[in-house]
Amino acid sequence: MVRVGIVGCGPIATSHHSPGFLAIPGVEIVAVCDVDQAKAKTLGEKLSAQVFTDVDSMLGSVDLDIVDVATSEGPRPPLLLKCLQASKHVFTEKPLAGAKGQYHIQLSDIPQLYPIVDEWQKQGTKFGINFNLRQSDNVRTLKNTIDSGRLGEPDVLIASTHMGSTNHVIDLLRWINGEVDEVSAVWRGDATHPTRAAQMTYANGSLGTFVNSMETDLFFEVNYLGSKGRAIVQDICGDLELRVRDGVAGWDFEWTQGWKPKPTTSQTYSGLFAQSIAQFVRAVRGETDQYASGLDGLRHMEIDAAMTESAQTGVPVRVQRYELN
Ligand SMILES: NC(=O)c1ccc[n+]([C@@H]2O[C@H](COP(=O)([O-])OP(=O)(O)OC[C@H]3O[C@@H](n4cnc5c(N)ncnc54)[C@H](O)[C@@H]3O)[C@@H](O)[C@H]2O)c1
Numbered sequence: 601m602v603r604v605g606i607v608g609c610g611p612i613a614t615s616h617h618s619p620g621f622l623a624i625p626g627v628e629i630v631a632v633c634d635v636d637q638a639k640a641k642t643l644g645e646k647l648s649a650q651v652f653t654d655v656d657s658m659l660g661s662v663d664l665d666i667v668d669v670a671t672s673e674g675p676r677p678p679l680l681l682k683c684l685q686a687s688k689h690v691f692t693e694k695p696l697a698g699a700k701g702q703y704h705i706q707l708s709d710i711p712q713l714y715p716i717v718d719e720w721q722k723q724g725t726k727f728g729i730n731f732n733l734r735q736s737d738n739v740r741t742l743k744n745t746i747d748s749g750r751l752g753e754p755d756v757l758i759a760s761t762h763m764g765s766t767n768h769v770i771d772l773l774r775w776i777n778g779e780v781d782e783v784s785a786v787w788r789g790d791a792t793h794p795t796r797a798a799q800m801t802y803a804n805g806s807l808g809t810f811v812n813s814m815e816t817d818l819f820f821e822v823n824y825l826g827s828k829g830r831a832i833v834q835d836i837c838g839d840l841e842l843r844v845r846d847g848v849a850g851w852d853f854e855w856t857q858g859w860k861p862k863p864t865t866s867q868t869y870s871g872l873f874a875q876s877i878a879q880f881v882r883a884v885r886g887e888t889d890q891y892a893s894g895l896d897g898l899r900h901m902e903i904d905a906a907m908t909e910s911a912q913t914g915v916p917v918r919v920q921r922y923e924l925n
Pocket residue numbers: 607608609610611612613633634635636639653655670671672673675679693694695702730731732
């Protein structure tokens with residue numbers, strides 16, 4: 601039996617993480633913790649789990665395999681470090697940190713993450729982050745198509761997203777196209793959730809743009825232009841269009857493939873949480889090494905913070921990547 605403890609009993613833990621863990625055979629949630637006793641008690645009673653208001657007490661008195669740190673980003677870093685130091689497998693939400701919230705990631709949020717990834721490396725446990733957009737079928741199909749070489753060499757990636765998916769789409773761009781070396785950004789509006797537009801230079805030489813805005817409903821779109829074809833991926837559990845030259849020169853190539861998701865129970869907003877958690881548990885069980893990790897979480901922070909820095913200073917910013925020890 602895999603024994604899970606949850607830290608932070610807010611809406612995400614209650615509505616998405618706990619059902620996600622409980623849907624996996626052989627997994628039980630044995631403890632919950634929240635500094636707000638009423639919230640801890642409510643979730644603990646619902647799950648028949650032990651209730652704590654302090655993470656040290658939980659770690660010291662319950663035998664746990666996985667700790668799910670499902671608080672908001674502000675209090676998250678010290679909790680991650682404690683759980684890793686206690687030799688636990690740790691699953692958490694994105695972003696890894698954010699003193700000013702998830703829509704205003706700053707360079708100053710990052711150094712506190714170095715001892716966390718160092719501890720993870722030292723312990724050798726699994727450290728997963730819920731980049732659940734990676735579980736969306738349209739996104740997975742795009743990734744597989746790019747990796748197969750069918751779209752050729754990347755040239756330009758044009759991305760836009762509603763603010764709520766900013767962290768996810770930055771991770772998605774890096775997942776499908778590799779590291780980002782430099783960004784140049786501008787922003788407008790309220791600094792807690794600014795509209796932001798950035799140019800990006802990727803390590804593989806391709807270029808890109810990235811826009812996030814609070815306007816309009818939850819959406820995202822990535823337009824991938826490669827030397828052999830083009831792909832447009834849209835929205836969580838949404839569409840993917842592939843236009844592949846397949847060796848045809850000039851302008852005569854045809855639209856070759858439209859793709860719509862099949863309505864399955866796993867391809868829903870909630871379903872992606874469950875799939876992401878299930879993949880992490882498979883990693884803990886040694887059944888896969890494919891999962892979004894703490895390093896992916898750190899890389900997202902480095903890119904996001906570089907955009908903020910560039911927008912604030914008005915100059916291009918190199919993305920500083922911390923090397924794992
Ligand atoms: N992956 C996704 O698609 C997705 C979607 C929505 C939200 N999120 C992320 O989920 C996270 C949590 O969201 P939420 O809406 O549930 O947050 P929330 O702030 O409403 O709830 C977090 C809970 O953590 C508790 N808490 C804070 N500090 C604590 C500590 N030191 N020890 C124990 N408990 C503590 C709070 O009392 C609160 O009950 C956010 O970081 C958000 O970015 C992810």
